[in-house]
Amino acid sequence: MSDASGNRKLVGTIADITRRIEGEEALKEADRRKDVFLATLAHELRNPLAPVINAAHLLQRTNLPQSQLCWIRETIERHAKHLADLVDDLLDLSRISAGKVRLRDEVFDIRTAIQRAIEINAPAAATRRHRLHTPRLDHISAIWVKGDLTRITQIVSNLLDNAIKYTPVGGEIRLTLDRRERVVLVVVEDNGTGMDPASIQSMFELFNQERPDGESGKAGLGIGLSLARSLVAMHGGAVYATSEGRGRGSRFYVELPACDEPEMSGAQDSQASPQSIPVLNVMIVDDNFDAAESLAAIIGEIHRVRTAANGEDALKLADASPPDVVVLDLSLPDVSGYEIARRLLGKEKCNGRITLIALTGHGQPEDRERARRAGFDHHLVKPVPPQELLKLLNAIAGRRAMRLPDAGSQELSHAPPSDAELQSRARRQE
Incomplete structure (x- = not known):
């Protein structure tokens, strides 16, 4: 435009759109993760259905040997439980997001939760021929924590499950337990695919996951670590991870508040024979x-x-x-x-x-x-x-x-x- 003297002027505005661009990129990334999650969910749900359907078909045959009947039963139980666990994890995420999860506090020996988590993950570890080491676990005194036994079992189980998925066949997984003053420390270590140190924090974000090398499609839903972090926080603890890089394994640490041994009541509930x-x-x-x-x-x-x-x-x-x-x-x-x-x-x-x-x-x-x-x-x-x-x-x-x-x-x-x-x-x- 020109002024009264005929001089030409340029009028305009400058706006910093950095935040808007960053917001748009964040939305695109969230949308991408959602698409990946839905595709993975469909994959994870179909996978256990296939052996269940096949096992049901085999049951139509007559005179099946006892060994095959046992295998069919175990197959159906294992994959049906896997489906139930997927549904439970999804519901847990929804409940935590809505603030509807309530912990059932009790004082218990954390070794109980660890043993249960090991039992839950033992079949998967055996399938991949992993060696699971638990040094000193049976030779240390009780370590008491106050919290929800089921949820703390779930935390440890999710970390073990993550280690199993990201450790090659025949690998090693180590679980250690220690008490340091008023803190209980659980460490799950593997010699698996490892992580880029720069991406460690993002591992705990919802729907974030990395595929094990050469095993596309077997990394799960990407919710286990996020769920573990939320549950640990609800117990007043912290969870974090370290890795020296790709191919050099990972360590996941869970810190929970320790408590004193509970007073035992002398009265015992009577049981009917x-x-x-x-x-x-x-x-x-x-x-x-x-x-x-x-x-x-x-x-x-x-x-x-x-x-x-x-x-x-x-x-x-x-x-x-x-x-x-x-x-x-x-x-x-x-x-x-x-x-x-x-x-x-x-x-x-x-x-x-x-x-x-x-x-x-x-x-x-x-x-x-x-x-x-x-x-x-x-x-x-x-x-x-x-x-x-x-x-x-x-x-x-x-x-x-x-x-x-x-x-x-x-x-x-x-x-x-x-x-x-x-x-x-x-x-x-x-």
Whole structure:
């Protein structure tokens, strides 16, 4: 443009768009990670489904040798557990992000969590012929921490799983435990693919992952380390890693606050002997026929079992013969499991003698609270390990046995509920 004297002027503005460009690049990177994650998730879900389907096909053959039947069973169990673990990890991420994870604090020997984590990862390590060293673990005194045993097991398990994935076949993994003043230190070390020191911090970011050399597609979902970091932080600890570079292995460190040994109570809970545990009348209510019948076959080896495919049938069976325990799905085609629970507890025949177990795919804290308000005594999330449910049923039977006048009788008799029990049930039905 020109001014009154005819001099030409250039008018413009300068804007620093660095932040905008960086923001756009961050969005593109996040979008890329999301696409990679979804592709990896599809891959990880399909992988365990293939051997399960193949194993089911083999079961159609007749006269299978016992060794092959054992292999089929182990294959289905292993890959079904892998699928369940994937779902649990995804749900954990959602719960942590929403602040809905609640730790169940207790004082325990951290060696218990480590041993459980080793048991969880032992099959995968054996498959890849890894040598897992745990020097001094069985020769040191108890090291006490306060926290959630399940979650700390999960932390150590995720670090072991990461080491297994990124260590070549025949490699070595070492797990050490130490206490330094008020800090417990767990170290997982491998001689695997290692990391670029500049990228170590990003390893703990969500959906970030590196492929093991020559093994594209086997690195998992990229959520294990991020989940471990979040859970460690919730326990007031820290997790970090070191590596001398590519091909030179990695070390992952977990620091947790140590605590003093708990005071042991001299009182021991009384346990019913196996001979005194009565047979329970169990009713399974689930509209999934295969789920109900397979569970009935397992429970039926010990207890008497009936099944119902919907709420109305369940109520009719309860009228004809009141059950001791009802294993109840919450999503039924006719009436919700919550409503069935209220109606069962309201029946005069069932009042005071029935134990309700919710067996459902809904495992959020609000789902558990809603089940509690509806009158459920226990809340289990599908898929529940059969041994866990059997253990619960036997515990219920054991408690009932302590109230039986004739512990050896095969016919169940039940003591009337106490005033406290009646008041508790009344509050739960409100």
